[in-house]
Amino acid sequence: MKTNSYLQRLLGENEKILLITRQHWLILARNILVEVLLILAIFVASLLLIILMNIAAVIVIPIGFLIMLLPIGSLALDVARWSNSQFILTNRRVIQITGIFNKTTEDSSLEKVNDVRMVQTFLGRLFDYGDIEIMTASELGVNTFRRISKPVEFKTAMLNAKEKLERGDEYHSEDVQREDIPALIANLDLLRKQGIITEEEFNQKKKELLSRL
Incomplete structure (x- = not known):
């Protein structure tokens, strides 16, 4: 299983990664939809200015490109945020990592997990995403992973790992x-x-x- 160096440094001795997932790709698609539409609108507007209004391409293209940089930059940021947000299950705990440059890490020990609740809407069942609520005995109480991909597989793997840990x-x-x-x-x-x-x-x-x- 391919992992990044930051995640490897978080692992304890004899700790093994069992599963890595992210938010569903539909969440990413929803977040970047506006940027994609803006990029297309700027491109079409530039073509119309050149074809219909006979404005020189050497003027329209650089200006259109500069304006297009804003939604392109926003799109790249959304993709980077999605890619760097991970939900990891190991043989000892569940880890949530967020952030591109400044990382935030939250984890719940499998030993302290009291219950796991999964919520899936109709679309969630259709496209295989949902929310996982991990109820623990820690001060945080509930750790929620929202709209993650393959929530049933994640929940099952987590409960199996907890059982194995308790059995030794x-x-x-x-x-x-x-x-x-x-x-x-x-x-x-x-x-x-x-x-x-x-x-x-x-x-x-x-x-x-x-x-x-």
């Missing part, structure tokens, strides 16, 4: 490297202290990991 499945993976084992044991200890796994479960998983050294 990530510690049973055959792909665990020897150098990762101490960090995994430390994570298990943290889960034990938080009451997510019992002392017996901690000792059992710890024994399994140590046997791989």
